[in-house]
C-alpha cells in the first residue's frame with residue numbers, strides 16, 4: 001500500500017516533470033544538430049506541443065538519434081499516470097514499498113532496491129550458469 005504523503009507525491013511529480021523538460025530540451029537540440037531539415041522542423045514543434053504528446057509525436061518518426069530520450073520520456077509519462085494510482089509506490093515484484101528516497105532519485109523506478117538488484121543480477125547473468 002502507498003504510504004506517500006501529498007507533499008511527497010507533489011515532489012515526485014515535480015521531479016518527473018523537471019526530468020521530462022530536460023529530455024524535451026535534449027531532443028530538441030539533438031534534432032537541430034542532425035542537420036536534417038525534417039528533424040529541424042520537428043525540433044521547432046517539440047517546444048510547442050503539450051507535455052503529453054511529445055513522445056507520441058516522436059514515436060511516429062524514425063529517430064534513432066533520440067531513441068534513448070524518447071524511451072525515457074515514455075517511462076516518465078507512465079510514471080506520471082501511475083502517480084495517481086494507489087499502488088504507485090509499490091514494488092512490482094514483491095509488492096513492498098519502493099521508498100520515497102529511491103523514487104526521488106529514480107522517479108521511474110518500479111522495484112524496491114533489493115528486487116531491482118535481484119532483477120539486474122538475473123538479467124545480466126542469465127547465460128552465465130551459477131555455482
Ligand SMILES: [Zn+2]
Nearest residue numbers: 091094112115
Ligand atoms: Zn520488491
